[in-house]
Amino acid sequence: MRILVVEDTADIAEIIIAGFRRIGHSVDWESDGAEARDLLATQGYDLVVLDLTLPGCDGAALLKALRGRGDATPVLVLTARAGIEERVRVLDLGADDYLVKPFDFREVEARARALLRRAAGEATNALVCGDIAIDRAARSVRVAGVPVELTRRELMLLEILAARPGRVFGKDELLDRLFSLDEAPSFNAVEQYVARLRRKLAPSEAQIRTLRGLGYQLTPKPGG
Template identity: 65%
Template sequence: MRILLVEDTADVAEAIVTHLNRIGHTVEWESNGAHASRRLSESYDLLILDVMLPQQDGFSLLQQLRTRGHHTPVLMLTACAEVEERVRALDLGADDYLVKPFDFRELDARIRVLLRRSGGESTNLLHCANLSIDRKSRSATLDGQPIELTRREVTLLEIIAARPGRIFNKDELMDRLFTVDDNPSANSVEQYVARLRKKLAAAAFEIRTLRGLGYQLVLHAPAEPGAGAGTAAHTSPLH
């Protein structure tokens, strides 16, 4: 998922970025509140905001985000454990609050909760036809059998499998899969989609390329009694 981290302590920020990148998230980092303010109009799956920042603090950034009508999940970070500060952040529209120092396992768990809540999920398991994705272990199974996927393949699959039928354009997927430092080429997304198609040949869905539009995960229609192979596909979730 695409995450914006706003944290002015370099060693803390670098540790968070390294950790989250390792488990498959795409993380962009700003150390200055005023600079982060200019990026609030961009699309992120999650914002992690430190409270104490140069030029513009985390509370101000949070208030600015909510005033603009953005519903992006926000996790606040602070070294202060005072109840009043936590209450203020929650009242301004924060979704969760984490006090430094923290264990990365707790950070991961809180991120998973916020991401699945924003996606309407109640557990870490994402199901799409005969595919299951475990957000905690960053793994996937097809008909109960493990699939060998890279962290970026899991992320791409998670993005499109969470929204069957939705069309994702290439630029959006590039933004959510790569950072500027990754220097992705124009066909990077195509390469990852091609790899997924090979690994998901037995899936009860297909990843379609819509020329000029992007990519769409389309579920196969259930076979009718007596019907042969090659049934049509549809875009509504299977139940």
Template identity: 50%
Template sequence: MRFLLIEDNVQLASAIVERLSLDGHVVDLAPCLADARAHCATAEYDLILLDIMLPDGDGRTFLADHRGRENATPVIVLTARSEVSDRVGVLDLGADDYIVKPFDFSEFEARCRAVLRRKGGASGNRISRGDLKFDTLAGTLQVAGEQIQLRNRELRLFEIFINAPGQIFSKSKLVDRLFSYDEDVSENAIEVYVGRLRKHLSASAANIVTVRGLGYKLEV
């Protein structure tokens, strides 16, 4: 999954990026609203983590603009304000959740997972499609009863496919979702990871198929 973190506290931002990266997520960091808008203009995100007090303005303005453009990307607000009125305010503006600083990273990660589950229409960490059972928290894939442990990139790539079976993803879009701006990778990397996933799915009725000239999709 690709996250946009809008946070000007260097220490906190570094800790969040490190924690999410360990789980295989790609995190773009924007220390101000101007950078955040530039990122949103060039990339598609699965989740936005938004601080309120930023050097060049109020994060609530960004949130209001974000929803005003009918952008459905979920937003979790990171706030030092614990008053009920402040929490109600950001939820009414369109935030999907909020977490009060300082926070425990286990709770932070759980809230991210919960918001992503709601976005994908899932009620829990386990997703079943045909003879596939996928656990996003444990990072395991069960194929026709056999359990497979996925590596981080494989996990995040399969998560994209299983959350949208039948949807075609181009190589360029998958590169955008799996790798950060700093990583110099070609679309050939996607072919490698798709090849690995196909091997994992060899015993399944499901498969990742190539749609000539367009990309890949999961057929269940």
């Protein structure tokens, strides 16, 4: 999934970014609250990890602006402010969860998974589409019960397609969700990952269809 980390302490941001990228997510980073606010006005994310003490625009003001324009993107607040009054204030402003620093990244990851599940209306880390079973906690995939080895980017692509079977995803949307802003991929990169994933899913009852000029969708194979 595509995640925005808004944190002005570089070493903390690096830990979060490295952790999320290691498990296959595309991550952007902003250290300035005003820059993050402007970015969120033009870019879509699946999750925002937000510090409260920021230059330019503090985290609470950014959160208020986000919710004020009707943006329901899940927000996980990470902050050193541990007081109950502050937690209540931030949750009332629209934060979806709150974690006090210092933290263990495993808890950040678990809370992020929970928020992403909630946003998608899902109750567990398991994502099943036909005979394709994805365990998002273990970062593993099985096709008809047989393990399939995927790279982190292939797994990310499969998660996107399998979460909305039948929906058509354009190349531009997949490009945005698979790569961060500091990468410079082309549409050819999307085509290459689709081709690789299609080969690895060949034994499945599902297929990745190409709709010329529109994009890709995950659907059952004819007669499947």
